Amino acid sequence: MLPPPAGPPATVAAGGDGDRPPVSLADFAELARRALPPGVWDFVGGGSGVETTLAANRAALDRVAVLPRVLTGVERPRTHAPLLGREQAMPVAVAPMAYQRLLHPDGEPALAAAAGAAGVPYVLSTLSSTPVEEVTAATAGPVWFQLYWLRDRGLVADLLDRSHAAGCAALMVTVDVPVLGRRLRDVRNGFALPPEVTAANLPAGRDDLAHAGTPGVSAIAAHTEAAFAPALTWADLAWLRERTRLPLLVKGVLDPRDAVRAADVGVDAVVVSNHGGRQLDGAPATATMLPEVVAAVGERIEVLLDSGVRSGTDVLRALALGASGVLLGRPMLWALAAGGRAGAQAALDLLAVELRDALTLTGCADPTQARRLRTLTGD
């Protein structure tokens, strides 16, 4: 028998319809919707364009059926699995997401501490609303640093040095944001950062554009265009590989040919991602591309997946398709909004219960065995 799910802490009052305790990650969404200003809710939940890719991510995961094995004698699987050569409590990391103080005053330190308590890595965004040094100090768990390559190369060098000195255990460079996708919800809302939420890793004032609320304009997009280096090349990635000894991940790969080039440069992992449907609307779902990427580079480097993962079953689906692990995005922000650190911890506890259940039901003693399962992709 599996133990019952850890009950949500008192601060996470209810979920699902908003009136009962959360029993799935999706339940935290309703709590967050109630807690957040509409503009923040839209910024987090929204995608680009008409949100075709946002919907496709879910649809593609739902189409992946996993064939259970029986009579395997597995009673209580371990959820532990290696990521980048280090054993983690689950093959899961919290995705890098900007400006977490939009969701809760405790922001990044709370989510990092929850990830650390759950035994999974926390990926800190370049656009964190808390300085990297404060975030690594807030958790005993591994923090990976996500790099947005800025036009100002001096700032890039500074971020690399600071994240390394602060103890970050890996570097994840995001390559799918040459410009920000057109997120129509943010444009319509004239979304901008409130004054108290700032890009705390950058020198003061560097994020002024992100605060300039203008009807019909996304301040986030305006800031990104001014700050991000728009025309990166493989040579830049090679420079980064030379410059750091930390494990290096490239996030935002969909084409297997790009995965091969990344492996040739010597990265340790690629993250198959369409940025949660927030960049190219019309990009394929990540579950659709994952098998081709695994076939192209799976023997050489690790392949992670994100975009649309919402349950332990989804983690199992990704593993069965050949991923070594997944990043979990929006549900962690919803749980943070719903209950701060305790909310985020409750969400990760639920995911662990779901993953253990999924492994038990497919006869896997641990996540690495899920690779042997057959999948069927149909309608």
Ligand SMILES: Cc1cc2nc3c(=O)[nH]c(=O)nc-3n(C[C@H](O)[C@H](O)[C@H](O)COP(=O)(O)O)c2cc1C
């Ligand atoms: C509010 C928000 C902010 C994000 N900020 C970043 C970021 O700073 N850097 C980055 O690489 N990806 C960022 N992402 C993308 C996530 O890392 C991840 O790819 C995506 O959210 C995964 O999809 P999911 O939310 O469906 O799980 C952000 C996503 C959201 C929702």
Ligand SMILES: O=C(O)C(=O)c1ccccc1
């Ligand atoms: O919203 C995002 O997906 C994202 O990556 C981002 C980029 C720049 C500023 C804020 C968020």
